[in-house]
Amino acid sequence: MIGAIVPAHDEEALIGRALKALQVAAEHPDLQGEEVRILVVLDSCGDRTGEVARAFGVQCLTVDARNVGFARAAGAKTLIEQGARWLAFTDADSVVAPCWFARQLALRSEAVCGVVEIDDWAGFTHEERAAYEGGYNDSDNHRHIHGANLGVSAIAYQQAGGFPNLCTREDVAFVDRLCALGMRIAWTNTVRVVTSARQDGRAPDGFSAHMGRLRSA
Numbered sequence: 001m002i003g004a005i006v007p008a009h010d011e012e013a014l015i016g017r018a019l020k021a022l023q024v025a026a027e028h029p030d031l032q033g034e035e036v037r038i039l040v041v042l043d044s045c046g047d048r049t050g051e052v053a054r055a056f057g058v059q060c061l062t063v064d065a066r067n068v069g070f071a072r073a074a075g076a077k078t079l080i081e082q083g084a085r086w087l088a089f090t091d092a093d094s095v096v097a098p099c100w101f102a103r104q105l106a107l108r109s110e111a112v113c114g115v116v117e118i119d120d121w122a123g124f125t126h127e128e129r130a131a132y133e134g135g136y137n138d139s140d141n142h143r144h145i146h147g148a149n150l151g152v153s154a155i156a157y158q159q160a161g162g163f164p165n166l167c168t169r170e171d172v173a174f175v176d177r178l179c180a181l182g183m184r185i186a187w188t189n190t191v192r193v194v195t196s197a198r199q200d201g202r203a204p205d206g207f208s209a210h211m212g213r214l215r216s217a
Helices: 015-025 049-055 068-081 100-106 126-134 154-159 170-180 207-216
Strands: 002-008 036-043 059-063 086-089 094-096 111-118 150-153 185-195
Touching: 002 015, 002 068, 002 100, 015 036, 015 049, 015 094, 015 100, 036 049, 036 068, 049 059, 059 068, 068 086, 068 154, 068 170, 086 100, 086 154, 100 185, 111 170, 150 154, 150 170, 170 185
Parallel strands: 002 036, 002 086, 036 059, 111 185
Antiparallel strands: 086 150, 094 185, 111 150
């Protein structure tokens, strides 16, 4: 079984499209019918995120941590206990490609770090977009780390100790641990996710904060 973990804090406006894309990717023929179990971790939600998620028929786990590292780890623990051999992590404001799961597994690595592309540049100037794209390496052998586009075998995840309880940069800390252990990581641009360019993100120094810094540069 393949597990997909989506941490969510007040994401009722965006999580529907994220879950729809995951369900499409779960039906990719290259998976040969293997079950994909999607788990939304509802972290301190005060809106209709849970209602929207349950309408898609996915599994939900409620926590009250307001901490994305804790939420990712709680989701991973639940799915490993349910028998997941591979864990795929994305975010509620992101849309995975139809081949997302299939491509991760095809790379035959212990972990996969993919790339993200922005869904809508409205509100940014041409110069701000150019500054972002000039600093982003959308190619194989990049070294970007995105919690919105990360896969890892359950065995490697457990050997690395899982995600730390960090409210930001938990993905970087986790991948750093994988690297320190000598895990085989595929740094690829063939595993793709489209994400929002919002600046009011959920992690205090996450991708949204990076986008916000473009406006003040």
